[in-house]
Amino acid sequence: MVAFRGRTQPLGTCAKPAYAPAVLRMRGLRVTYGAAPVPALAGVDAEIRRGEIVGVLGESGSGKSTLALSILGLLPKSATTAGYIWFDEMNLLTLEERDWRTKRGAQIAMVFQDPALALSPVMRVGDQIAEVLRAHGRTSTQAHIAGLLNEVGLADTERFYRAYPHQLSGGELHRIAIAQALSCRPEIVIADEPTQSLDASKQNEILDVLQALNRRFASTLIFITHNPALLSGFADRVMVMYGGRLVEEGPVAAVFHKPLHPYTKALLQLVPSEESCKRRGGEHLPAIPGNLSPSDYSAKGCIFASRCSLKTSVCEEESPGQIAPEEGRRVSCFNYVH
Amino acid sequence: MVDAVTDVDFEIASASLTALVGESGSGKSTMGRCLAMLERTDHGDIWFRERKISELSDGEMRALRPQLQMIFQDSARALNPRFTATEIIAEPLGVQRKLSGAQLRSRACELMEEVGLSRNWADRRPLEFSGGQRQRLAIARAIALKPAFIVLDESLSGLDLSTQAQILNLLLDLQKAHALTYLLISHDLGLVGQVADYVAVMHQGRIVEQGPRQVVFQNPKHEHTQALLRSVRPLENWSRAAHVGGQS
Numbered sequence: 001m002v003a004f005r006g007r008t009q010p011l012g013t014c015a016k017p018a019y020a021p022a023v024l025r026m027r028g029l030r031v032t033y034g035a036a037p038v039p040a041l042a043g044v045d046a047e048i049r050r051g052e053i054v055g056v057l058g059e060s061g062s063g064k065s066t067l068a069l070s071i072l073g074l075l076p077k078s079a080t081t082a083g084y085i086w087f088d089e090m091n092l093l094t095l096e097e098r099d100w101r102t103k104r105g106a107q108i109a110m111v112f113q114d115p116a117l118a119l120s121p122v123m124r125v126g127d128q129i130a131e132v133l134r135a136h137g138r139t140s141t142q143a144h145i146a147g148l149l150n151e152v153g154l155a156d157t158e159r160f161y162r163a164y165p166h167q168l169s170g171g172e173l174h175r176i177a178i179a180q181a182l183s184c185r186p187e188i189v190i191a192d193e194p195t196q197s198l199d200a201s202k203q204n205e206i207l208d209v210l211q212a213l214n215r216r217f218a219s220t221l222i223f224i225t226h227n228p229a230l231l232s233g234f235a236d237r238v239m240v241m242y243g244g245r246l247v248e249e250g251p252v253a254a255v256f257h258k259p260l261h262p263y264t265k266a267l268l269q270l271v272p273s274e275e276s277c278k279r280r281g282g283e284h285l286p287a288i289p290g291n292l293s294p295s296d297y298s299a300k301g302c303i304f305a306s307r308c309s310l311k312t313s314v315c316e317e318e319s320p321g322q323i324a325p326e327e328g329r330r331v332s333c334f335n336y337v338h
Numbered sequence: 339m340v341d342a343v344t345d346v347d348f349e350i351a352s353a354s355l356t357a358l359v360g361e362s363g364s365g366k367s368t369m370g371r372c373l374a375m376l377e378r379t380d381h382g383d384i385w386f387r388e389r390k391i392s393e394l395s396d397g398e399m400r401a402l403r404p405q406l407q408m409i410f411q412d413s414a415r416a417l418n419p420r421f422t423a424t425e426i427i428a429e430p431l432g433v434q435r436k437l438s439g440a441q442l443r444s445r446a447c448e449l450m451e452e453v454g455l456s457r458n459w460a461d462r463r464p465l466e467f468s469g470g471q472r473q474r475l476a477i478a479r480a481i482a483l484k485p486a487f488i489v490l491d492e493s494l495s496g497l498d499l500s501t502q503a504q505i506l507n508l509l510l511d512l513q514k515a516h517a518l519t520y521l522l523i524s525h526d527l528g529l530v531g532q533v534a535d536y537v538a539v540m541h542q543g544r545i546v547e548q549g550p551r552q553v554v555f556q557n558p559k560h561e562h563t564q565a566l567l568r569s570v571r572p573l574e575n576w577s578r579a580a581h582v583g584g585q586s
Contacts, residue, residue, distance in 0.1 A: 059498035060468060170362075196496065199361045199525045200569040226498045229528070229571040256573050270499040272528025273572045277555055281355060281535040282510055287503035 023187060023220050024048040024071065028083030029093075031066050031075060038297040040066040042244040043083065045322065048188070053214050053221045055231035055252065057267075058241035061292045064224045067241070068190045071222070072110055073100045087188075106136040106184045111191040115177035119165045126161030129180050136184045145183075151216075152179045152209050171202040175209060182213060192224045207234050229271050232256060240264050243292050243303040246322075250329035260331040260338065262310045263288070302333070310335040342368040344543040346382070350487075350536075355513065355520045357530040357551070359566065360540035369540070370489040370523045374408040375399050386487070404434055404483035411492035413472035417464040417479075423450060424460045427478045434483060449478040454508060470501035474508065481512060491523045506533055528570045531555055539563045 029044040041063040048054055058064040069075050071085060073095055085092040088107065095103070112118050120128055126145055133140035146157035152175040154160050165173060174194060181189055191210065195203040211234055214221050223235055231238055231252050238255050240248040240263065248261040259265040266288045276285075290307040297303065301316040308315065314334050322330045325338060343365040350356045350373075358366045371377040372384060375391060384392040391402065410416040417426055424446035431437045437445055447457040453474040464472055473493060480488055490509070494502045510533070512518060524530050530537060531551065538548035539562060547560040558564045 059500060200527070200571070201361070201565065204569055204571065228499075229573060232571060232573050267499060268573060270503050271573050272531055272570060277528075277531030278552070279532055281533070281551070282514070284507045284510060285503040285532060287507050288500045 020049040020051055022047040023050040023087070025086040026083065027086075029067075029070060029085060030082040031063075031070055032080050033066075033076065034078035038294055039244050040079075041070070042297075042303075044241075044244075044246050046239055046246055046249065048220060048222060049237075050187075050220055051214070051218045052237060053211065053223060053235045055235035055238040056222060056224045056241060057226070057228055057231065057238050058224075059226050059267075059292075061243060062241035063244040064226075064241050065192055066244075068110065068192050068222070068224055071188070071190060072104060072108060073097070102136075105132060105186070107186050108188045108190065109181040109184070109186040111178050111181045111189060111194045113193040113196055115170075115173035116165070118177045118180060119173065121165055123164075124161070125163050125165065125168075125176055129176075129183055132180055132183055138184055148179045148183050149176070151182070151213060152176070153205070154179070170198060171205065174198065174202075174206050178206070178209060178213070182217075182219070185217060186219065188220045188222065190222045190224070193226070194223075195230065203230070210234075227271075228256065228268055240267075243296060245303055245332065246330075247304065247332045248330065250326075254326075254329060258337075260325065260329065260336040261304075261333050262308050262335070262337065263304050265337060266309075304333075310337075341543050343372070343379075346543075346545050348538060348545055348548070350519060350521055352519055353513070353517055354535040355510075355522060355533055356536040356538065357522045357524060357534035358538050358540060359524055359527055359530055361525055361566075363542075364540040365543040366523045366540045367491055370408065370491045370521060373487075373521060374406050374489045375403065376408060404430075405486045406489075407480040407483065407485040407487070408489045408491060409473070409476050409480050409493045411495050413469070413476045414464065416476060417472060419464055422461045422463055423455070423467075423475055426464070426475060427482055430479060430482050436483070445482070446478075449482055450475075452481075452512075453478040454504075468501075470497055470505060473497065473505055477505075477508065477512070481516065481518075484516065485518070487519045487521070489521045489523065492525070493522075494524070494529060495526065502529065527566050528572070531570075539566065 024047065026044050026046045029041055030039055031041040032039040044067065056064045056067060070081065071092060073092060075081065081093050126142060129145050129148065130140040142161060145161060149157045149160050154172065154175055160176065195206050198206065207230060210221060225231065235252050237250065238252045239246055240261060242263050248255060248259065248264045255264065256268060259268055269286050288307055296306055299305065299316065301318060302320055305311050305315045312335060320332045320334050322332055323336065324330050325336065346369065358369060360366045368377065372379050379392055382392065383390055386406065394402065424443050427446040427449050428442040431442055431445060447460055450457050450460065455471060455474050464475065467475060494505060497505065509520065513520060522530065522534060534551045536549065537551050537554045538545050539560065540546070541562040547554060547558065547563045554563060555567065558567055
């Protein structure tokens, strides 16, 4: 028996009501960087519901990081945008930088892939978190900060409060970055590949911390990753992105059990499983043929057509819109697997 | 002072894909570097094809280097950003004085195509390639000298799943074509479980378990191996009534 990680929550449980109000709405979200010939995001329609953990699943070129930057108002000035992102009765795409000061950190916060990006090397951890709290008019006492450090599972708060980042391990720094991001109790936390550099066991610990905090504070978490396995037993819903488009969306359990889009299906086959670990030595993995290329973007048909095993002639002529084959699920494919 | 690697007895079978797994700090990268003759051991012997390589002179090592190559994790840092693709691939051939001039470039282009890169990109620099393409470049450079043994030190970490699969398939093809022996160093047991013939598990500088992949994965004996396996996050297997393995 291969003792892979067991379940952390019962099958099919979505602890959040399926119809929680939307806290963020994207319509026709389109982003192009500078003079780039292709858009990074090509018209995304999606809603993020209050209190949920949404996984944004995509590989290089999917637009997942651009999505995060758009929500946080961190796109470069040279980027052109279209559509809107509704949050707190405002279109985030049109916010001035001075309006962002009260939003970023306080209402929407980010946990970066590399905690070094969030932490100054020349300040003690406690002072840094205090600085963030003061900037947003929150309590910044040592006791309060010790409480925040406890929330992310750091017990020896005195040591961490006084430490400089270089004195701490990678896993500890990730936890501190999370504590800092959550310090002002933002409504939305965006985490962009926050566990990539960590070993699997540390990765799981960080996911557990994020999940516990999501449940405790009913905050919304947008978790960006290229690895479907991280969303299993962690996220409530998944948005699958490819070439700047949303190709499939639905509850994690449903999408992973029965993926509708050929890309989702092919991607899930690459996740290690007890079955795949019985593969004979030297046997090929079921790689998705080809690559996302510029010509896929300019094709009038489906962006995934050039790599798709279910492609038919209509796929090269027209771009599939969004179809809702079931309640709560959407897919962008003419020949979706059903 | 802590030993990075202690009391290790380890054999790598010819033409196999042997995996060395463990968490960061387990000593696996140090092992890899010693086996690729990039670091000297304090005690103990390393044998490569009946020859004791742990006590060679610099000159003798240089003569043997073509046969033992290494591919690193971060190709953006491992490849010289100022060199073009063909210059990167051709450099070891030039250093070892195997070829020169036009022959060098021609051979470099051949190697590019062998790893799935278009020769039209011969004059591009590493940062103009994607992460997966850069790893292909690193592989082309590694096989340029027709090695017998390649250490892959976390060479697939940080790549997208689909890129990882393509690169692995390339490596498997090259292994068959050139009778290569691989040592795959990785903390990702899921990845290792899909391709390795043999697996050795390191923990705090020691090998705590080793054996054929199926045996180690199906019947792990050491608690650290079991812990590593338990931390792999598979997609749920929905058709099963009960989950396997239990909580970590």
